[in-house]
Amino acid sequence: MSAPYVVRDSMTMLRRNLRHLSRYPSMALMLIAIPVVFLLMFVYVLGGTLGAGLPVAGGGTRADYLTYIVPGIWVMTIASVANGTAVSVAIDQTGGMFARFRTMDIARVSVLTGHVLGAVTRTVLGLSVMILFAVALGFRSDAGPAGWLGAAGLVLLLAFSFTWLTVAMGLAAGSVETASNTPLVLMVLPFVSSGFVPTEQMPAGLRHFAEHQPFTPIIETLRALTAGTPVGSDGWLAVGWCVAIGLAGYLWARRQLGKVPVR
């Protein structure tokens, strides 16, 4: 391996990835549009009724519900962008670009770091849009800079971890169509967490699942950090899940990269 070229090759790959983004902004826009639609739908269609069910003294309002679901929408945004990563990785795998890169004397890791850094860049862009959007709808936060810094850190960690997972999904998919479907589980799982309604209101079995799946501590931590309330044990659980998912994705991706695509 040409060690001195790790940074240079990774930057070349990142430039390629960002060029794709600038060439096809519609794909990135689509991925951000989905969570925006969900946000609007949940707040304006369902928000009045669901807000009333929040455990707030005298029943919550539509505005309370907006505040409640914003962390869940952020997580969905990250998942949605990660979905795009799986697709672009699958295009490189099935289209032969990965095989071409692998026959070249380049820093091996750069083949994937381009995708990972590009995905994190897209996530930051998408989340910025989403935060501005939520604020425009009336989202307000009592958290100080420390809380927001913590939330930003967790969101980045989650983006990084989902990206590695979806890189692996894209490599394993075998076709672009499959690659665009498997990550949908990351879009659906937040619904079965504390993201949209408190888990206390779910039936026993579902509630047990919802309380113990990774999205609940992650969303609860984001909620506490942006509300300026104590995080408690959810913080460590959230970081732990992110690290575990990211590591599993990374190792899975490394295994998959060694395979030669069949055409």
Place this chain on the structure above:
Amino acid sequence: MTTAHTPGAAAPGRLTAPAIEVTGLHKSFGAHHVLDGVDLAVPAGTVYALLGPNGAGKTTMVNILSTLLTADAGELRVAGHDLRRESSRVRAAIGVTGQFSAIDMFLTGRENLRLMADLTHLDRATAARDVTALLDRFDLADAADRRTLTWSGGMQRRLDLAMTLITRPRLIFLDEPTTGLDPRSRREVWRVVREQVADGVTVLLTTQYLEEADALADRVGVLDAGRLVAEGTPAELKAQVPGESTNLDDVFLALTGHTVAATDPAAADPSTDTTQEMTAR
């Protein structure tokens, strides 16, 4: 590198050792023996053609020699380096163009070439000059700044070859480089192969067409079900085929005593494309 340089030409200093030395190469996918004890030697600066039907093991052979797959057994040296222990030095010396264009469809032709130049760590001036020269040479200059998604299949394949050449390989693998190409693009590929060899580059190509092996190769190896069943100059092989036929079926019948269809294990071979018909020519 500041000296005058033909894009894609070999780096100064020809190979002295054989470009490819293979002894006892075995490769299986599950219970299917794709390569079953292949010995091969290709002198530097020559063209070697692997002739055989789908499923004979040609693509697996190229994948192993280009470091994409590892062999189960065998002594393998490529461009003077041990394939297993010095794979990154092997990669620095080789270029690969496969049966399907491996190009970035989201980028323009110029950007594709520039990407390869950047990954070869060429300096800016050299990269810019080589990109322009290759675009001209492959008759792609007019379309250079359009997305390759809109290009014809022949143009995409020519770009693929140009992307291989810009990395300045001393040894080029061409896996069925002309399958599915129109006659003009095919002759273009042939011309490029001859130019490369004139510059001292070694070429290993796989093909289903005897006429292609005849037109390009110094030596031809006939691969049948993972074994090299015949080897020689094109003239020597053709002498064994009755009549003037260059049909692979006839060649096979003459050289192996059976027809292609009788042995074609393509359906069981996960490393080759099975959709190409033998008669598609």
